[in-house]
Amino acid sequence: MLLKRIQPMVFQARRLYVDIMFQVMGRALQAVSEVDETVQNEARALPKGLLFEMMVMPEGSRLIVEHTGDGHFHYHGQSAPRPVDLSIQFKHIAHAFLVLSFQEKTSEAFANDRMLVDGDVSYAVRMTRVLNRLETFILPKLIAKRAVKEYPANLHLPEKLISAARIYLKVATNFVETVRP
Amino acid sequence: MSQKYYEFFCPVKVIAGKAALEHIPYELTGLAAKRPMIVTDKGVRAAGLLDPVIAACEESGLEIVSIYDDVPPDSSTSVVRDIAGIYRQEKCDAIIAVGGGSAIDTGKAVNILVSEGGDDIAKYSGAGILKHPLKPFFVVPTTAGTGSEVTAVAVITDEKKGVKLPFTSSFLLPNAAIIDPRMTLTLPPHITAATAMDAMTHATEAFTCMAKNPLSDAYATAAIRKISQSLLKVMDNPKNAEGRLELAQASTMAGIAFSNSMVGLVHSLGHATGAICHLPHGLCMSLYLPYVLEYNLESIREPLGELLLHLEGPEVYSATPVARRAEATISAIRKMRDQLYKRCQLPRTLKETGKVQESQLDQIAEMALDDGSIMFNPKEVTLEDARAVLRRAWA
Incomplete structure (x- = not known):
């Protein structure tokens, strides 16, 4: 009985969590493409103007980023300016x-x-490799190891901390800028 | 709660064994098809492999309405459009693809056009575009390696744009795969060897890569056992019909396994090498298999060790210490390659092919890193890793 009452709240919390994570990841993708050379090299092979989407089927949360050229991403939020070129779709929330x-x-x-x-x-x-690289920067090593296939042996603490701080700062700045009227 | 999850799907009716071709008329009638078209290539026709198919149908009063025998090794959008035009003109109602990977992929693509309508196959490229079942489609493989008769994928070249178009849908799967030993009896030794090693690689990667599951494991191990027991016998006696059937069945089983569990780095490197150096796919698989297994070793030690049982039999398996079984599996595969080299000079290194230059290795490594199958490799592959594997495979 209690479970039945709680369930809608659990579902709502899960939806909210996924929604927030997409917003953070979208901004973090933009940020990591500004601070990390490895990500820039990966992204350079993508066509300029490529719109990448990650979404939950059928019409759930989504994040859209654009490769604006030279290995840089721009976060577009939940709506794309034109049909997306590449979409990674979760079958269920x-x-x-x-x-x-x-x-x-x-x-x-x-x-x-x-x-x-x-x-x-x-x-x-390529985008999966970029996402993996992002996760190794922004997550504590113990959690990042659960998120990626192999934690890079050559990523040492100072580099990780400095990159993570720069990414989080840029994400926070972007959040403030987008909510400010 | 277990985090394990998998999907397995194979609705293809497998019709295998002696006089299997003679089941085609009955199976077609069961799908209300009366006017089948054969899609094949000139090599298959010249080898006389169409004759038993046609005879089997005619004997049952089923007329083959049209035969298209000009499928090129890399089929294109214009070939698909032309064949679809003939199908419509002749009012055909079913397709029988007879041949290797290219004829089968062409048959799948033609089936999209004649079922969905239109002349532009590129419109249907991608995953999940098809929403309805297609026309009756049968496949008669004439090589024992690709497993295309049980995969839901086709690749067709768009010659205008110079790109390969992938098509993925469960509706591409044929209604039936007919495995008849007569169809592979005349395969030349080096093709027999390369295609069997293709199937061996499908099964080995299916069993050791990330999407392995209990059902694909069962098909993969059975395929490996059949190949290891029959390949050298067939190489020594090409007319061994029983051995040929075992290899053909192994190819289908390996196809079922890998289409439900995907493949890994051997295929990523093989696809890149095929595209850059134009080496046959099966040969590429044979070249890279032991080197990639060595690279992945510490991530796949347990499943790889299990394969020793299916490669070498219970006596060798039980006599080998558990800690040495994975290495012994790689040795068994190397031994098999040496035997094939002895019998038909199937190259074991890139240098032995005489068609790859050392200067091309970097390009192959870079291209392999963008191949979809790398996602399912148990180890995260970096550019330097791919280069290292290629250097080991060089000579």
């Missing part, structure tokens, strides 16, 4: 929650058929 709460690695989610790729698979592979 429960699957998105598993990945975004770091209970399932992105690569595992692909292997477990939790997600679909609509668009050029080679670009999706």
Whole structure:
């Protein structure tokens, strides 16, 4: 009985969590592309103007970023200025929650058929590497190890801390700028 | 609660064994098809492999209305459009693809056009575009390696844009795959070897990569057992029909396994090498398999060790200490490659192919890193890792 009463609240909390995580990740993608050379090198191979979307099927939360050229991303929020070129779609919000709460690695989610790729698979592979790189910066090592296939051995604490601080600062600035009228 | 999850799907009716071709008329009639079209290539026709298919149908009063025998090795959008035009003109109502990967992929693509309408196959490229079942479609493989008869994927070249278009949908799966030993009896030794190693790689990667699951494992191990027991026998006696059937079944089983669990770095490197150096796919698989297994070793030690049982049999398996089984599996695969080299000079290194230059290795590594199958490799592959594997495979 209690479970039945709580369930809608749990679902709402899960939806809110996924929504907030998408907002953070979208801004963090933009930020990491401004501070990390490895991410920039990965992104440079993407066509300029490519619109990348991560979303929950059928019409749930989403994040949209654009490759504006030279390895830089721009976060567009939830709406795209034109049809997206590459979309990674979670089949259900429960699957998105598993990945975004770091209970399932992105690569595992692909292997477990939790997600679909609509668009050029080679670009999706690159974007997955970018997401992994982002997660290794912004998450504590213990959690990051749960989120990525392999934690990079050459990422040492000073570099991680400095990059994470710069990314979080940029994310916070972006949040403030977008809510300010 | 267990975090494990998997999906497994294979609705293809497998019709295998002696006089399997003779089941085609009955199976077509069961789908209300009366006017089938054959899609094949010139090599298959020249080898006389169409004759038993046609005879099997005619004997049952089923007329093959049209035969298209000009499928190129890399099928294109214009070929697909032309075949669809003939299908419509002749009022056909079913497709029988007879051949290897290209003929089968072409058959799948033609089936999209004749079922969904239109002339532009590019419109249907991508995943999940198709929403309805297609026309009756049968596949008769003439090689034992690709497993295309049980995969839901087709690749067609768009010659105008110079890109390969992928098509993915469960509706691409044929209604039936007909595995008849007569169809592979005349395969030349080096193709027999390369395609069998293709199937071996499908099964090995299916069993060791990230999306492995209990059902694909069962198909993968059975396929490996069949290949290891039959390949050298067939190489020594190409007319061994029983061995040929075992290899053909192994190819189908490996196809079922990898289409439900995906593949890894061997395929990423193989796809890149095929695109850059134009080496046959099966040969690329044979080249890279042991080197990639060595690279992945510490991530796949347990499943790889299990494969020793299926490669070498229970006596060798039980006599090998648990801690050495994974290495022994790689040795068994190397031994098999040496035997194939002895029998038909199937190259074991990139240098032995004579078609790859050392200067191309960096380009291959870079391209491999963008291949979709790398996502399912158990280890995260960096550019330096890919280069290191290629250097080991060089000579």
